[in-house]
Amino acid sequence: MKLHRKPIPVKEAVSKVMERMKKNSHERVNLENSHNRYLGEDITASHPIPPFDKSPYDGFALHSTDTIGLGRGQAEEFRVIEQIGAGHRASRPLKKGEAVRIMTGAEIPEGADCVAMFEICQAYEKNGQSYMSLKRELKPGQNVIHQGSETKKGTVLVQSGTKINPGIKALLATFGYDQVKVQRKPKVGIFATGTELLDVDESLEPGKIRNSNAYMITAQVERAGAEAVYLGKLKDDFSTCFEAVSKAAAEMDILITTGGVSVGDFDLMPDIYKELGAEVLFNKIAMRPGSVTTVAEVEGKLLFGLSGNPSACYVGFELFTFPIIQGFLANPFPFRRRTKAYLNKDFPKANPFMRFVRGKVTMRDGKIFASPAGIDKSAVVTSLAETDAFIVLPGGTKGFKLGDMVEVILIEDSGKQEAFH
C-alpha cells in the first residue's frame, strides 16, 4: 500500500494534532516533589500577606501619640518593657510611655502603631530597667507593614497549568499547600523501528548503526514534562510490529515510533495504521526535515510516527508532540517561545518547503541572533547537541543572508556566559 501523499502546511498539521487535545487527570504529590510539575489547581492566598502587622526593621514599637511634639531638643523617655523577635509576640499590650524592642518581621504589639528604627533611638539602662529616648515625631503606621497590604486573602496568585518553579514552590509553602494537586504526567511510549538498529551496548556490525533516536526522544519527552516509557526496538517485521504497536497504543497516553514512515519497501508504519483502523491525520507535511512525519489516532490515542532520521525525528517531536504533551499538562501556553532574531551567518540553501534549521541563539546589545548549528558537514552529528532553537525559514524562499531577520523557536536555554563583570 503506497498512498499518494498530499503535503499539508505545518500550521495545519499542528492544528490537526491540537484538535485532539485531551484533558489529563490529576494527582497529589508532596510539596517536596512538586518541582517542575504542572499545577492542577490555581494557587489562592489562604491568608493575607503579611498575615499580621509587622515591623520591616529592627527598632522600638510604640504609639505615635506618645511622640507628638518631639523634636527641636524635645526628647521623650520610653520604658522598654520587653523584646520580641520574629515568631514571638509581646506578652501584654503597651501602655502610655512604653515601648517594645522589636526585630525585623516580628508582629507589632497591641497598643503600638509605629516603629522607631534603632538608628534614631538612644537605649540605656537605669536601675536594671531598660529605657529608650526618642527625639522625633512618628506618624501612625510609620514603619509598619500592614496585614494584607501585599496580598488580600482569596487572591488567585498562580493559574492552574503553570509549571512549578522555585518561586511558585515558595508560594505553595507560604499558603500551606503541603500536598499539591498537579497534572498527572502523560505516559509516552517509545518504539524505535528498524532492523538496522543495534543496542547501545552492542558492537558495531557491518551495515548497522546503534539506536540513538530512542534515547534522544526519551530525553525530549522528559524535558517536555511527561513520563517516557521506552518500549524497545522493533525489527522490520509486520506482525511483530503490529502486535507491539497495538498493545502499546492501548496502554499509553501517547505512542511514538521512530522510523518506518517513509515509502521504502521496509517502511511498515503506514500498513500498521491501516490494519489498526487508525485515522491518519496527515502523513506528509510541507517542511524539511521531517516531511514524512505521520500522526494517526486510534481509539482516542495519538500515534506519532516520527522519521528515523535523527534531525527529522527531533524536529517532528518538538513541533507536533511537545505541544500536545503541554495540552495534557493543561499548560495554557502549549507552544515554545517564538521570536524574531537576526541571522548570524549566511544560509545560502533555497527553501522549496518551510525549513526548520537546527540553530543556536546568542544575545548581544539587547538583540537576538541565531546561527545554524552544524551547517558544516563535519558537524552533522553534533548539530543536535548544540541546538537550542529552530530557525524557521518559510517555504518558497531563496537563501538568507547574515543580518536578515528570521523567526526562531526557542528549544532550551543552554547559554554560555564567560564571567561576572
Add this chain to the structure above:
Amino acid sequence: MKLHRKPIPVKEAVSKVMERMKKNSHERVNLENSHNRYLGEDITASHPIPPFDKSPYDGFALHSTDTIGLGRGQAEEFRVIEQIGAGHRASRPLKKGEAVRIMTGAEIPEGADCVAMFEICQAYEKNGQSYMSLKRELKPGQNVIHQGSETKKGTVLVQSGTKINPGIKALLATFGYDQVKVQRKPKVGIFATGTELLDVDESLEPGKIRNSNAYMITAQVERAGAEAVYLGKLKDDFSTCFEAVSKAAAEMDILITTGGVSVGDFDLMPDIYKELGAEVLFNKIAMRPGSVTTVAEVEGKLLFGLSGNPSACYVGFELFTFPIIQGFLANPFPFRRRTKAYLNKDFPKANPFMRFVRGKVTMRDGKIFASPAGIDKSAVVTSLAETDAFIVLPGGTKGFKLGDMVEVILIEDSGKQEAFH
C-alpha cells in the same frame, strides 16, 4: 558580637567564592539516567560517521562505469539481483550490468559506487527476474554518503562538564556509551533558621509564618543540577544551631542556611561562624536585596548564610551558590547567561547600591525587553513566581526609564507563546 561590616562589591564577592572552587568526583550512570547530568569525560567518536558508505535515498545501487554514455534516448538495462534495507547487507558483490534495490540508510554494496533514485529508473519484471532501466549517466560517488564524511573516528564531539541534553544523549547512544561518566552531584544541605517558622502543614499562629525559603532553595538547588538535602528548621537557640550546623558542614559538600545573618538580637549565624572557627569570606555586599549575605568556609566546606527575606534569599543563591555548584559540576561556563535588554517599564527608584530587580524577559522583533516582576506592592509575593531574570542596576544610579538599556541575568526560560502562526 556585632562586627563592623564593610560592604564589598558584588563582583569581588563572587570572585572570593569562586576561588574556593573544588573539583568534584565522578560516577557512572546508565545512559537512560544521564539526562540533565554533567559529562565527566569528553565524548569522542568511537567510529567514523557514517560507519560505512550509505545511500541517502531509496533507489538502485550500481557502478557508474555501467552508465557511461547514457542519455539522449540511450537506456541501459540492469539485472536487479536483490534488495537490501537499512541494517542488511548485499549477499555478494555486484557484477557488471547488475544493480541492487537499496533503501535509505543501507550500505552501498561492494561493486557499486553510486545510487540512482527510484524517480529516474524504470523497474519491471521479465520471466520472474527483476530488471531496471536507466537513461542517465551517473558519476562515481553520486548519491553516496561516504564513510567518515560527517565525522572522523577519534574526533572530540562534546566537552567534559557539558550538561547532557537530548541531542547529546543521542550522541552518547550513537557511540556506544551505555554507561556514562558524569560529575557526581554535590550534596547541598539546607537549614531554615528562625523561631517564627511554621511547617507547611501547620496552621498559622499569631506572629508566625510558614517556612517557604527551604522549599524554594531546594528547587533552586535542583535546578542548578545539585542534590538538595533539606535538613529541617532551626529555632533561634545557639547551642542547637551550632550542633546542627557543625554536623551538617562535615557531611555535606555545601551548606546553606536561610535567615539569622543580619544584626538583629536573634541573628545567631555570625556567632556560629566564630565558634566554628570558620573563615568569613564576606558578610556584607554592596547590593540590594541580600546585602547581609554571608559566605564562610570551615574545613574546606563553604557555608552560605542567605537572608531570611525570600527575595534576598533567592538572589543570594543565584549570584553566589549557583556558580559554585556549576564549578563542582565542572561546567566550563559556570555563570548564567547575561545580556543587555531594553527596560520595558520605568523603574523610578534610585539605586544607592547595585540592585538586582526580579524581572521578566520578553522578546519582540529581534530585541530583548525586561520588566520588573511585581513592582506593585500587591505582587510582592508573586514576583518570584514570575521571575525569569534579574535586571542589574548599577549602584550610584538614579531611576531608569522605559527604553533604557540595562543588563539582565537570565534565570529560566518560562516564555509564553500564544499559538503557532
